[in-house]
Amino acid sequence: MRVLGVSAHFHTAAAALIDNGRVVGAAAEERFTRVKHDPIFPERTIAWLLDEAGVRGADLDRVVFYEQPHVKFTRVLASTLSTFPRHHRSFGSAMKRWLGDRLWTTNKLSRILDVHPDRVGVVVHHRSHASQAFVGSGYDESAILTLDGVGEWDTTGLGHGRIRDGALELNVLETHRYPDSLGLFYAAFTTFLGFRANSEECSTMALATFGEPRYAPVVRQILKVGTDGSYRFDNSWFDFVSLGQAPFTKKLISALGPPRTPGMPLPFESFRMPGAEPVAPTEDHQRYADIAASAQLVLEEAILGLAKRAARLTGCSRLCLSGGVALNCVATARLLEETPFEHIWIPPDPGDGGAALGAVQHVLGEHGQLGAEARSIGPYLGRSYDPTPTLDMLTHMGPDSWSAYRQPGLPPPEAYTLSVERLSGDEAGLIARTVDDLLAGRIVGWFQGGFEFGPRALGNRSLLAHPARVETALKLSTRVKARAPFRPYAFSIAEAHALRAFPQWSDGIPAMARWMQVVVPVSAAVHDQVRATLHIDGTTRPQVVAASDNPRYHKLLTAFGQQTGLAALLNTSFNARGEPIVSSPDEALMVFARTDLDTLVLGDAILRKVYS
Ligand SMILES: [Fe+2]
The missing domain is CATH 3.30.420.40 (ATPase, nucleotide binding domain)
Structure with missing residues (x-):
């Protein structure tokens, strides 16, 4: 069964495709439009997914939208009318959006995908969230809580889920309704x-x-x-x-x-x-x-x-x-x-973007077709790219050509030249050279494989730095990310070293620590080694990395640990201020050109600014 799920029109539009048990991919539209949290109908993501699967829209068995537009419209109508005429402008703009476009989302899906209307459906918003929460966990049975702003009318759901022979039994036991949110x-x-x-x-x-x-x-x-x-x-x-x-x-x-x-x-x-x-x-x-x-x-x-x-x-x-x-x-x-x-x-993308995948999982569950892949969801579901054309382009341009793109407000660029090292087939060399740069206090853009689904950078689109070097983290905040100083960084740590930082997890590392979803105190014994990543109260939001989660990133952490004693790196999302996380090699190169990022690892190649 080939099912496409779509979310749009409120917050971070996205699409996801599962093709006969294989998770083809899932991505937020912002990664293609380059507008952060873009709620626009995700045409570009859908086009990528169909291309990736090698199918046309007409080949889809089912297309599902992550909520019921007609029911949601009644809530929008009721809430805006309840204050009329005080908010007549809000009422006017809401009606324009809804009557002109949003109300007809399923018709639009049918038309642009050339799918018969009978194959286009909807899933109740909080059932999309509940499926997204539960199905990818791998659990056979679980309590489920869905907590958001508002779907159609529901804002909170308390339920119970069970999966038997690939079929989903989802019981919503209680809900809270708008505006109890x-x-x-x-x-x-x-x-x-x-x-x-x-x-x-x-x-x-x-x-x-x-x-x-x-x-x-x-x-x-x-x-x-x-x-x-x-x-x-x-x-x-x-x-x-x-x-x-x-x-x-x-x-x-x-x-x-x-x-x-x-x-x-x-x-x-x-x-x-x-x-x-x-x-x-x-x-x-x-x-x-x-x-x-x-x-x-x-x-x-x-x-x-x-x-x-x-x-x-x-x-x-x-x-x-x-x-x-x-x-x-x-x-x-x-x-x-x-x-x-x-x-x-908690799934890697628990928000409305992830609910596009939840809607697909719900449909598969209704048909008893929840296979192993749909039940074990990791974050690396986004598009991957071949960086070769970007690297080839660098033979024709360098720092002289891109200085015009430099972010306004940054100090004038130091005189530097660009070094490009291609290390295909030499992963050990790539990792050793990257570790050298990190030890030297350089900020590294780390671009590998498919981008992450969800708001966290988890080692495929990450900016990395030495976790003990406060001066490097300050440079990262002021000259790369333009980030408010009250917002802390976090670190990734190889699984083998996790208990040294988090001895409270001696009975088992919680699943929430895999994708940076839990804020916890860090052992005072390692404070000095990760001082640039700690919040003022000595906590962090860690990513504990197993080799099976992300093999190359795990190797990098481990190699860094062999030099410093702790296999941990400051990890933050690879983006400039106000922009979505980078998707393509060209976008990564643009951040490298515009900011004071020192090193860019693009797949198997290392680009360095060599300062004179
Ligand atoms: Fe939601």
Whole structure:
């Protein structure tokens, strides 16, 4: 059975294709349009998937959209009309979008793919999320929590899943409906704190570490968490129809003070040079951090309550999570410690992009066709490229030709020449040379294989650096990533060394540590060796790498460990500020040209800026 899944029109559009049990691929459209979190209909991703499988649209047995457009439309209509005429502009623009395009998504899929309308269907949004959460875990039975902003009407789902003989039994036991939404709650606070909703929630989470939750009593009036694990959201504090502009009411401002102006600098630093004096925060700066800490704490209380309720209702020892809220890896870390669940799984892309794959898994489950590949989902599902044309192009151009592309605001480029080393067939040499560069404090762009599905760079589209060298991490923040100093980095570590950094996992390394999904304390014994990757509270969000997960990346970590004693590298996503993670070799080369990235490893070749 050949099934294509599609998500679009809200947040990070994506598509996924499974062809007779083989996962052909899955990718977010942003990687092709180069617009971060692009919600546009994913035509380019679909074209790549069909090409990769060597089929035409008409050859597809089923095409599924990840939610029910007509049901979602009723929610949009009801919520925008409920405040009419106060938000008549929001109403007008919503109707234009929906009546002109979104309502007819299944017709569009049928038309552009040349698939008979009978073969185009929809899956309920939270069932797409639940399938995405559970099926790829490899578990036969599990409790399931789906936590997002909103689908059609549902915002939270608590369920139970079982797979028998390739067939999926999915029972949704309880739901919360709009506007009772944990995702919208956290997005609203993200906007209040001057960050972009549905995009920069990770900044709210990082800022929370610098604060005290002294506003928690106010926030608990907004999100009321019951002792039975239920929660209620009081929407008199927010105006969700305007979400993305100013969703908070006067009531909220009188309780918490004025919101932060977007772009206002924050003085907090997750790390600094030894001996450097911290900048003291103003009263307002500290208030923002305290509000972030309060919203984070109450979100954690709600998620913990739901998880404990799921354990009681299902009796399961395993839990699968999805929905954008599952990306809050400080909250999900507490599930490991404070709930009865012994095993917790979050797919590599738990958000709406990943729900395109979930919709495919749901259809296969209905037909009893869930095979081994669909049940064991890793992150390396994106397109791979041959870098040879890009390398050949370099014989015709070099630093002289690309200096015009350099990011504005960076200091003038040092005089450097470009060295290109092709090491096909010499993987040991490639790894040894890369380790030399990392030891020398150079920042390395590491581009290998297919790109990752989901928001994390996990060793195929990564920027790497020595994890102990604070000066290198600062250069990475200021001259490559343009990243706010309060946001910490993280590290990848080879499995064999993981217990030295995380002795608390002596009974087993949690699955969430495979794809950077859990924030945990790092043993003080290795702090000096990874000091550039730690948050201010001594935690990190690790990727524990097994050889079977990513063989070449594992070899690189291991070789670095042979030189330093700890097989760990600072790992952050390979992108410039505001852009999606790079997809193609040309895009990687462009970041190399525009920024102070020192070395670019493109497949089997090493490009270096050689400074005079
Ligand atoms: Fe969702």
